[in-house]
Amino acid sequence: MQTVFIKTPLGIAKISGDKEGVSIISITEGEELSKKIPIALKIAVQQLKEYFEGSRTVFDFKLNPQGTLFQQKVWKALLDIPYGKTISYLELSKKLGDVKAIRAVASANGKNPLWIVVPCHRVIGSDGSLTGYAGGLWRKKWLLDYENPVKQESLF
Structure with a gap:
């Protein structure tokens, strides 16, 4: 599982996932922004940036949430x-x-x-x-x- 921290207008977002898809996107406090983005998370990071720029309304990267x-x-x-x-x-x-x-x-x-x-x-x-x-x-x-x-x- 790889993790990246990016800045958003609502705080720092934590994105975690692997080749199976993104498992976690959450808002966090006090984390340092990532300098490198893992390959498995690049599309998710790009699409979240596009969302906050106003150019994306639908996400199409692979999801892998864990739950019942x-x-x-x-x-x-x-x-x-x-x-x-x-x-x-x-x-x-x-x-x-x-x-x-x-x-x-x-x-x-x-x-x-x-x-x-x-x-x-x-x-x-x-x-x-x-x-x-x-x-x-x-x-x-x-x-x-x-x-x-x-x-x-x-x-x-």
């Missing part, structure tokens, strides 16, 4: 949430076929190891509230605002 079958199912469903859109935990539970699994879905969402790429930040409360986010609610708000900026309407 249920977590994997939830994370896969998160990949279907389009850029700039949100879904509620309840809607996500319904989409997965069990409205009663809302707490389990929320828990799996919170354990998502692939920050931004598997867009758990696009899941909100049924009332539109920004509930729970491992990276901090201010980052969730930033990401949602970044992906769906409010357009100023013209008066004329």
Whole structure:
């Protein structure tokens, strides 16, 4: 497993993976930025930079997150949430076929190891509230605002 630390507008991102794919993308504090990028992580680093530059809305590098079958199912469903859109935990539970699994879905969402790429930040409360986010609610708000900026309407 190789790891690289890169600067983003939201802090330092830790990216870990190998030839099987990227397993972890998380936000971290106090790490030194990497001087070299391992070959196995170059595409992920490039695509994250493009995302923050505003030129990428979809990621297509190989993912290899580690989790239970249920977590994997939830994370896969998160990949279907389009850029700039949100879904509620309840809607996500319904989409997965069990409205009663809302707490389990929320828990799996919170354990998502692939920050931004598997867009758990696009899941909100049924009332539109920004509930729970491992990276901090201010980052969730930033990401949602970044992906769906409010357009100023013209008066004329």
